[in-house]
Amino acid sequence: MRELNIANHQFNYIKQQADHLLHAVRTVADRQVLASTRSGAEANVLSLFPELQGDERERLILISRLERAEDFKHYLDDLERYRTEFPPISKGEILKLFPKSKKLAIPDLARIDWKTLTYLSWLDVAANRTYIVYPLDGRFVGIEGRMTPANKKSYCFACNGFEEIGLFTAVSKKKPANASPDYYKALGQYLCLHGHDCNKNMTDTTSLEKFIRELIE
Structure with missing residues (x-):
C-alpha cells in the first residue's frame, strides 16, 4: 500500500481543485452540476495517487464533501503534514552540477522552504545567468542559461501561470554525429521571471521535464 506523500506540484493541483470546487459551491445553483463538479474534483485528486488505499485515500476524497x-x-x-520536501542537496553537490561556472553564487540553502519547491532556481546577477536544479529520474540535473526579461506578464511554459516572464535560453548538450567543434544549439522557452512564482503555480511537471530532456538527452 502506497503512503501519502504529496510533492509541491501535487499539493498545488489539489489546492487548484479545492479552489475550483469552492467557487462552484458558492455560485452554482443546479444540484446536478454541483454534484458533477464534486465528483470531478474527487476523481482528479485521486488520479494523483492511484494506488492509495485506506484512511489516507479517505482523507483525500473528503474534498467532495466540503461545504x-x-x-x-x-x-x-x-494535507500540509503530508507534503514532501525537495530532495536534499548540498552546496557541494550543486557546484558539481555546474563545473564550468567559476565562482558560482548559490542561494542560502538554509533559508529555503523546501516543501514549496518543484525545482530550485536562482539568478546570478554578476554572471547574468539563471540556474535551474531539478531531480530528473532520481538524479539531479543542472541547467544554466540566460534569462531575458520580457517586461510583461504572460503564460509560463512550465507552470502555465500568468506571471512576469522572461525568455530562458540554454544551450543543448546534444550534438549530431560528425558535428563541427563549434556546433551548438540553443533552446528557449518563456519562463516565470521569479522561481517562487513558478513553484507556487506548478501543478504538472510534464512541460518542464520535456524541456530539460531536450537539453540533456
Whole structure:
C-alpha cells in the first residue's frame, strides 16, 4: 500500500481543485452540476495517487464533501503534514552540477522552504545567468542559461501561470554525429521571471521535464 506523500506540484493541483470546487459551491445553483463538479474534483485528486488505499485515500476524497470556506481551509491544512520536501542537496553537490561556472553564487540553502519547491532556481546577477536544479529520474540535473526579461506578464511554459516572464535560453548538450567543434544549439522557452512564482503555480511537471530532456538527452 502506497503512503501519502504529496510533492509541491501535487499539493498545488489539489489546492487548484479545492479552489475550483469552492467557487462552484458558492455560485452554482443546479444540484446536478454541483454534484458533477464534486465528483470531478474527487476523481482528479485521486488520479494523483492511484494506488492509495485506506484512511489516507479517505482523507483525500473528503474534498467532495466540503461545504464552507473554513472546511476547505481545514482540508488543505490537514494535507500540509503530508507534503514532501525537495530532495536534499548540498552546496557541494550543486557546484558539481555546474563545473564550468567559476565562482558560482548559490542561494542560502538554509533559508529555503523546501516543501514549496518543484525545482530550485536562482539568478546570478554578476554572471547574468539563471540556474535551474531539478531531480530528473532520481538524479539531479543542472541547467544554466540566460534569462531575458520580457517586461510583461504572460503564460509560463512550465507552470502555465500568468506571471512576469522572461525568455530562458540554454544551450543543448546534444550534438549530431560528425558535428563541427563549434556546433551548438540553443533552446528557449518563456519562463516565470521569479522561481517562487513558478513553484507556487506548478501543478504538472510534464512541460518542464520535456524541456530539460531536450537539453540533456
